[in-house]
Amino acid sequence: VQAELAKVFAFAERVRSGEWRGVTGEPVRTVVNIGIGGSDLGPVMAYEALAPYVQEGLEVRFVSNIDPTDVARTVADLDPATTLFIVASKTFGTLETLVNARLARAWLWERLAASGAIDGTAESRSAAVARHFVAVSTALDKVAAFGIDPANAFGFWDWVGGRYSVDSAIGTSLAIAIGPERFREFLAGFHAVDEHLRAEPFERNVPVLMGLLNVWYVNFLGAHTHAVLPYAQLLHRFPAYLQQLTMESNGKSVRWDGTPVTCDTGEVFWGEPGTNGQHAFYQLIHQGTRLVPADFIAVATPAYPLQDDRGDGTGPTDVHELLLANFVAQTKALAFGKTADEVRAEGTPEHLVPARVFPGNRPTTSIMAPALTPSVLGQLIALYEHVTFVQGIVWGIDSFDQWGVELGKKLALEVAPALAGDAAALAAQDPSTRSLVAYYRAHRRRP
Known part of the structure; x- marks a missing residue:
């Protein structure tokens, strides 16, 4: 745990000091955390709460919703040359997070190519991802397949639930924003209450x-x-x-x-x-x-x-x-x-x-x-x-x-082909779902 924390802190210092630079040689000014659930709610809450401690000249933004509006508006006014994306997914397989990560990668390639920073070749694209994407994940094979250097992946363990993970590597964006010293103070606060729960008799145990x-x-x-x-x-x-x-x-x-x-x-x-x-x-x-x-x-x-x-x-x-x-x-x-x-x-x-x-x-x-x-x-x-x-x-x-979150995810995968026009998938749905899909297909306008 301490080794992984030291790795996060070392990377945070590289970004904060300007040592970590993008593909054009410019330092990072904006960090975009891509995650959902505990990989988003904790970091964004803590970042907002500790805004007075954020290093001047650094900003963190957050993308979570699979609604394309979220990522589109988040990156709309950013300079790709000074933007760093953190893809936070323990398994590197969370649907919403991976879709948003691919959208962010496509935006990065398009904007860098338009500015002449990369030439559009596979080699230049790979170099851009390596300098503008890092991960919080233990699925290093999937991280590498995305184009992120596994050396720039920060891990946490199966026993760390997402909703309890803001003080783990999931907090990498926060560590960059407020710095390792302040993040250690953050962790010390957790520890103080942990010890209070462990040691105090029930009648004084808050x-x-x-x-x-x-x-x-x-x-x-x-x-x-x-x-x-x-x-x-x-x-x-x-x-x-x-x-x-x-x-x-x-x-x-x-x-x-x-x-x-x-x-x-x-x-x-x-x-x-x-x-x-x-x-x-x-x-x-x-x-x-x-x-x-x-x-x-x-x-x-x-x-x-x-x-x-x-x-x-x-x-x-x-x-x-x-x-x-x-x-x-x-x-x-x-x-x-x-x-x-x-x-x-x-x-x-x-x-x-x-x-x-x-x-x-x-x-x-x-x-x-x-x-x-x-x-x-x-x-x-x-x-x-x-x-x-x-x-x-x-x-x-x-x-x-949290098994209650799984059923909806599974059914969404079954409904998606029906939304795209698969007649067999549509026929397999209940009458209410078929009506909703029919309304969508009748009213969807495409460019």
């Missing part, structure tokens, strides 16, 4: 307590969803990251021994940064009929400590404190609500009183860190990894498999 609370909410209070509400804009991708971590891990109806579960498992995780969510869905959390446990996350010291001067002589206002006032107020309102008598005391007409009562007793957990550093982000990720694990243990399920 992941255990949060995991047991989540089980209580689901199995005893009937909660079906769980909101994660970061009052830190840099964490705007964190809820999406947690969706895979929690729902792919614990969305199971079979126990680890193959028997059916005997209780509800898993929750629908979702969220949006504050205060955006306050103007969208907090109404349901405060006064709706569904119980929605919520985690509120904030930092004491902002990355951008801006002041607002309203020009009325009152002096500047710390904008971060305005944000945190909302953070504190929302959890207080959810806990204690507002009684009918309090509403009446404000002079509210009697017929409006019921609509303005807040029942309170809505469960929340508040998490506040000194600042959003690489270490704190590592701690936050590890916290939720262990919360997920604790819930899986209580429910008796395997939080480390």
Whole structure:
């Protein structure tokens, strides 16, 4: 593990220092990470969260969706001479990732040839791929067949699940962006929470307590969803990251021994940064009929400590404190609500009183860190990894498999020929699928 980490760090330093150069001799200015699932959600979340630590002059972009719009828009304004692609796929066989990698390779060849950087021969194309593509994969034969030098492939192991892999070689793009020193701080954050889980007694063990609370909410209070509400804009991708971590891990109806579960498992995780969510869905959390446990996350010291001067002589206002006032107020309102008598005391007409009562007793957990550093982000990720694990243990399920994602992939391969016009493949489909395919074929316009 340490040897592979050292290899990732050495490569990151070569890119950051300008030693690694493209086929025209220019240094890398943009890294494009091509992956999906855990090979995308973790890296893009961490890159966005740690934006203040990214080396000036370097940018990382991310491609995941097989919708061709994703790759087309991502590379549209890039200079191929200064672009490095990282293809992240453990088996180097993930459909979406390989399609996007081939599209990126075709774009690279076309744009380099148009600029005169390569002459279009197989040899020049091979040289371009070798300087502009690296891989995160252990399938070195497939990496080489694509044209990537296996020496520039960074591996991780079968026991590293995709949704738990951002701190492995999958984080190569992040290591390039923030540098090895900061990435080690990131890893140290994970380790701190790992040790906390291992050593602390249950009554002081935060992941255990949060995991047991989540089980209580689901199995005893009937909660079906769980909101994660970061009052830190840099964490705007964190809820999406947690969706895979929690729902792919614990969305199971079979126990680890193959028997059916005997209780509800898993929750629908979702969220949006504050205060955006306050103007969208907090109404349901405060006064709706569904119980929605919520985690509120904030930092004491902002990355951008801006002041607002309203020009009325009152002096500047710390904008971060305005944000945190909302953070504190929302959890207080959810806990204690507002009684009918309090509403009446404000002079509210009697017929409006019921609509303005807040029942309170809505469960929340508040998490506040000194600042959003690489270490704190590592701690936050590890916290939720262990919360997920604790819930899986209580429910008796395997939080480390994900067979539920396989059926759709298999059926997509069977439907693809029907979309392309194969009559036999179309005839083999159910009536609903045949109707959808027929509509597509009738309305698809091609250049």
